[in-house]
Amino acid sequence: MTVAGFTVPRQFSFTTRPYAAIDDATDASLGLDDIDVRVRWMLDLIGAAQSELMARLWQPATFDVLAAGRDGQGRKLPMQGHVAAARLGWNPFYPTDVYVPSRVTRVVTSQTIGTLRTLAYRDHAIGSLSARFDPVTGRLTPPTTAGEYVPSGFARGVARQLAARSRSAASAGGPTPRLRITDVQGPPQTCVMARLSAADRQLAHITVTDAVLTLTVKLPTHEAPTGRAQWQRVRLTAAIPPHLHTRAITDWHLPTLVLDHRGLLLACAATEHVPTADLSAGATAVGVDWSPSTLGAAAIVTERPDGLVSDYRGWTYDDRGLGIKLARLQAEGQHLHRKAARLTRLAATAPPEVRAELEEKIAVLDAHRTAIGVKRGKINRELAFHFARHTVDYAAAAGAAVIGVEDLTTLETRGHGRVNNNRAAQSARRKAVDALAHTAAGVGVTVVSVPARGTSALCPGCNDKLSRPGGYHRAWCARCNVGGNRDHVAGVNLAKRALLGRRKAIRQRGQNPQIRIAEHAPVRQCRAKTSPTPSRPRHRRVRRSVPTATPPVGVNQIRIVPAPQASVWDTVKPAAASHVVTGSRDVPTSPASAASVADSMRFK
Structure with a gap:
């Protein structure tokens, strides 16, 4: 529940890419390739x-x-x-x-x-x-x-x-x-980046007008600058993502400069005002349990004058096969790591000519492993925010003010075998918690951490140990005559602990509120359905506007049917480009229109 009329500031981050560059002294247009080179020189000096x-x-x-x-x-x-x-x-x-x-x-x-x-x-x-x-x-x-x-x-x-x-x-x-x-361990390897927030206006400053972000920053004009004259100011123009146009943003912060395979990337931060939430006023809570089979499952508990009730009908997140893809990429990356380690041991005692060949193969394996890691990171981020969006919609439909998640610092993956333990330990649970807290704050719902011990093994009604009549994924209490899916029962326990301990939550700067003591109260099963029915977005149909050609008589044509798209990206509508590109990657040109803000100007 939110307090009417009260808001609190919250910082968040987003990324964008410049689509135009202008020399601040001469107002001459600069190519984006030149900007990438100059940023690389500065990042090399910093690194x-x-x-x-x-x-x-x-x-x-x-x-x-x-x-x-x-x-x-x-x-x-x-x-x-x-x-x-x-x-x-x-x-x-x-x-x-x-x-x-x-x-x-x-x-x-x-x-x-x-x-x-x-x-x-x-x-x-x-x-x-x-x-x-x-x-x-x-x-x-x-x-x-x-x-x-x-x-x-x-x-x-x-x-x-x-x-x-x-x-x-x-x-x-x-x-x-x-x-x-x-x-x-030795000194850690740091990421090559430039956090401009540590500097002042003499190095960089930022302005935002009409959904366009303009960054003025000093960049070197030479690989090894010898004087102040070889550091010149450049104005970089970037588009603000469309989903931020309607948000109550009060302050824009200096970005962090990063270079990737596509060029310069601006990792920006901003401050907005979101509705403040009152933990003590909510009567409904959602418990999110991290599941080994999928990313998470949720259940709802409501506090009434006669006690806590729940229908024990939980909701399981559907990752649409992305979990299987992540497991495959993880196994492939581990295979490449073992192969590179074996070649490294062979290269240590090999002749010089053989060692050179092995080092080339090791470099190729390392490049492939790095690419797999980048792909896993992108999928994990999309999976985390997709899970957060569906969970917040589920909580908002139920009128919940609190979402209780398992405390990751006390949660260990064990007892499921070496492969499953490793797979669950590398899942993007931390990213999912951050995405859930960020998304829930926009609608005035608070995410709290609750103790994880015993949530899947204890009965929400009598707090006794549950039996497993149908295997690992089923739970049943013969005393209370309640049970069902193991993850849904755990979600009921988490929601119960969030409701009982919400008035004793501990708040620390930079962290979600924490409930450190697991209190117990019986949760009885109600016949009425209290949890909402989650929506099931349908995939977009693949349409082809090319007319079908009439096959010649006597010729059997092989019909090729395109596979339907089935991923989380199908449920997101692409944003229409509202800006034009005024710079080129190679040669500075006059202002001209382009189809995209960032992608169309960068040659593949």
């Missing part, structure tokens, strides 16, 4: 400086300073990464005779400090586990304080590393040292 600074700071003293949050004079470190790096004296180095503006240095230090601060928690967790590790038994002692708690999966992985190091130290006759993150 090299960031890698050098990360390798120089990869030591335990760095994480000690970040964990303490104090500089050399005892002052608290500021939140801005570039300000903290300047106060600590952590500045990057550039090649000799190369001029880089100080605002670009801000981008480098901000990205580096952000990565190190993220890994500071991991360093603290590894040190805590190392202090609680017993080399004699090879086990971890139970934590004594809340700060020593880490996820069990992470603890098991570190315990294996500690056991291996203790064995090697025992064979060498020395004591087992305390482990730090710098002992476990």
